[in-house]
Amino acid sequence: MNITNEIISSYIDGLYYAQNDKLKDLREYAEAKGVPIILKDTENLLAAVLKLKKPAKILEIGTAIGYSSSFFVDCCGCKVTTIEADMESYESAVNNIREMGFEDNIWVLQGKAEDVLKEIDDVFDIVFIDASKSHYREFWDLSLPMCHDESLIICDNVLMKGMTASDEFDTRGRYKTSIRRMREFIAYINELDYADTVILPIGDGVSISIISKED
Numbered sequence: 196m197n198i199t200n201e202i203i204s205s206y207i208d209g210l211y212y213a214q215n216d217k218l219k220d221l222r223e224y225a226e227a228k229g230v231p232i233i234l235k236d237t238e239n240l241l242a243a244v245l246k247l248k249k250p251a252k253i254l255e256i257g258t259a260i261g262y263s264s265s266f267f268v269d270c271c272g273c274k275v276t277t278i279e280a281d282m283e284s285y286e287s288a289v290n291n292i293r294e295m296g297f298e299d300n301i302w303v304l305q306g307k308a309e310d311v312l313k314e315i316d317d318v319f320d321i322v323f324i325d326a327s328k329s330h331y332r333e334f335w336d337l338s339l340p341m342c343h344d345e346s347l348i349i350c351d352n353v354l355m356k357g358m359t360a361s362d363e364f365d366t367r368g369r370y371k372t373s374i375r376r377m378r379e380f381i382a383y384i385n386e387l388d389y390a391d392t393v394i395l396p397i398g399d400g401v402s403i404s405i406i407s408k409e410d
């Protein structure tokens with residue numbers, strides 16, 4: 196199930212254009228192979244956020260084949276540190292990023308983010324969480340010390356094809372644990388004193404949290 200009206204989504208998707216031919220080819224490859232990369236409307240939202248925020252450094256959790264990290268660099272010339280658990284995806288990402296000519300901007304780390312995040316000693320303007328949905332709380336908690344005042348933490352897929360909002364979309368009852376964990380995560384970030392969060396029904400649901408580290 197799409198969380199947005201299909202007629203409206205296809206109209207908006209019809210307005211989409213790729214930032215360059217290499218990104219266009221990589222999106223087509225991902226879609227043909229069923230690699231889950233950011234949806235077109237999510238990309239448009241992120242482009243607007245990046246152009247406003249002008250981040251120098253982005254931390255990404257969930258590289259896949261390097262599409263979104265390449266898009267970030269192409270969009271604003273930032274540096275990206277990105278983490279991927281799966282070895283095959285990691286190797287594809289390294290190759291694709293080299294093909295794009297972004298190897299000096301993107302640092303791809305292989306391993307589970309739960310472990311790798313503990314080894315990173317840096318500060319980021321934006322954290323983009325786009326990996327295993329049941330671990331978002333852990334990714335958030337491990338990334339937070341690497342945020343500064345006014346960093347953004349952006350999480351993709353938070354509406355989980357509507358299932359976060361209603362069990363009726365989990366027709367076979369297969370995702371009960373992920374749904375419960377995502378609901379707990381959303382409730383958690385929504386209540387935090389140090390973060391202002393908005394949840395947008397774009398793509399598969401995107402949360403944007405503005406971090407405040409000063410009283």
Ligand SMILES: C[S@@+](CC[C@H](N)C(=O)[O-])C[C@H]1O[C@@H](n2cnc3c(N)ncnc32)[C@H](O)[C@@H]1O
Binds near residue numbers: 262278284308309
């Ligand atoms: C939705 S895809 C990322 C898509 C990518 N951000 C893009 O838009 O081009 C999620 C990726 O996260 C990886 N992943 C899942 N759990 C992870 C974890 N605990 N640590 C690191 N990577 C993980 C998966 O192997 C998968 O490649």
